Amino acid sequence: MTQRERDIDVLARTIWGEARGEGRAGQIAVGWCIRNRVEMDLHNDGKPDWWGEGYEGVCKAPWQFSCWNLNDPNSAYLRGEKQIPSGQFMQCREAALAVIDGQEPDPTGAATHYYATTMKKPPAWVKGATRTRKIGRHIFFKDVP
Template structure:
């Protein structure tokens, strides 16, 4: 699959919005959950097509929701701090290139453990990893 500059930028912005406090390992895990959606093997995936399509699919990654505190940064209305964004770009590039293995064992979903309660879908899915502030899952019905 061809990855455009837009894909790379949206992917890195999503990592910044979803996992900037997690360090490189946590951002790589989130990046793999996104890549696993991109690589789902379907001709027309309901998750969206390519990295930009998957990241910006409605209500899939909360940082892109209007009203989310991250949205103004991701949309370009406010500048993302350069150092923080550089780390997200490294994570995005490494996962796109396949230079790092998937620590999530094929996860396509995750949630932040800071949430007041786990999402309903998590009760029927296979937990694959807990890393930093996120729990990762695959086989989500």
């Protein structure tokens, strides 16, 4: 598998785990949030960032995208131990391609973080962050301290 195919696959799996019920707009938004992390150099120092490098590093960084956490019920699907329904995966793969290839503009306002509105309370990191958009059941932020 080429690096490009690996990037598409990992991003599609992450979109499936985080936003499969959101429709295309929500899936594109989650994909762009990840792409924004991939492209950002946090301290403009050229050094690896705490949230990972590249699509695989960013998506699989510990405790960043909960669908990859071993205790998350989605992780078995993402690791290939269980089969993701092909129709759902194809939709997420199309969203991943659109994000990686820049076929869709960033709808998040340059967000690097989000949380699901289904959470009982917002995560602590929202304090001091700039809210950019609400898309589907996700609220997006940038400038997270």
